[in-house]
Amino acid sequence: PHFRCMKFYMDWAIAHGVPFGVLSCGFQFAAGHSPSNAVALTPWVPYLKQALFLTLRSPTCVKVASELTGRGDCHFFPDAAYLLRAPQQQAPPQRKSLVVVPTGAVHPGDSLVQHFTRLLHREHYDHIWMSMGAMVDDAVILKDTRRIYPNATIIESPSPTEALETIARAHFVISGRYHGLIFARSSGVTA
Secondary structure: OHHHHHHHHHHHHHHOOOOOOEEEEOOOOOOOOOOOOHHHHHHHHHHHHHOOOEEEOOHHHHHHHHHHHOOOOEEEOOOHHHHOOOOOOOOOOOOOEEEEEOEOOEOOOOHHHHHHHHHHHHOOOEEEEEOOOOHHHHHHHHHHHHHHOOOOEEEOOOOHHHHHHHHHHOOEEEEOOHHHHHHHHHHOOEO
């Protein structure tokens, strides 16, 4: 789905002679697959070859892109989310909190998520479910969250700064989204 959305913009750029590049992108393979299974990236190859520049999120992604395209100018650059910094907290929060950033396997019906939410509920953690994706992806998950966890706080469309501040104040994060993990890591929060 992400490729189809990005393809629309790249096709437009190519048709109109507008240069485009790839900034802080990463290849995400299904669980149990290795980067050697890069066949899934075959539709991307013509676009990767035409990009003015390629910066990727990991050395492995750089290796895969170089092998697929034959380009020697692919570069590693950590995710741009690392550029944001959480503000210094004035005082510690009064209550402990769990922040759940749903997508994929991280959803309110998942048994591992339910285990952690029950465990932390017993320890009097506040539960915050925060979307860090498009509502077209997360709306159904948040609807289920409201039904299963009626006392949880739901944050639907945070700005990047609001998302980072919410995660930085948390004591524990469960995230299915890469950027949720980056924000937790850069804030020193257990994820």
